[in-house]
Amino acid sequence: MTSPKKTRKTYSAEFKEEALKLATKAGIAQAARELTVYESQLYAWRNAAQKKASTSESRECQVKTPVG
Numbered sequence: 001m002t003s004p005k006k007t008r009k010t011y012s013a014e015f016k017e018e019a020l021k022l023a024t025k026a027g028i029a030q031a032a033r034e035l036t037v038y039e040s041q042l043y044a045w046r047n048a049a050q051k052k053a054s055t056s057e058s059r060e061c062q063v064k065t066p067v068g
Contacts, residue, residue, distance in 0.1 A: 011037075016045045 011019075023031035023042050032039040 016049075020046055020049060 019035055028039050028042050032042055
């Protein structure tokens with residue numbers, strides 16, 4: 001007997017951004033408890049945000065640097 005599939009909860013970009021702000025102020029563990037999400041989700045969202053920020057910064061440098 002198999003259990004029915006559970007659907008994953010999806011969070012908006014705004015929710016993730018606010019959650020990361022809270023995690024910065026109160027800490028990951030406290031923010032996770034307050035928002036009823038797993039700590040690992042906050043860590044993953046933070047890593048994704050940092051990766052996105054570093055990718056966009058490197059692109060900006062490439063665009064601003066003249067070639068030749």
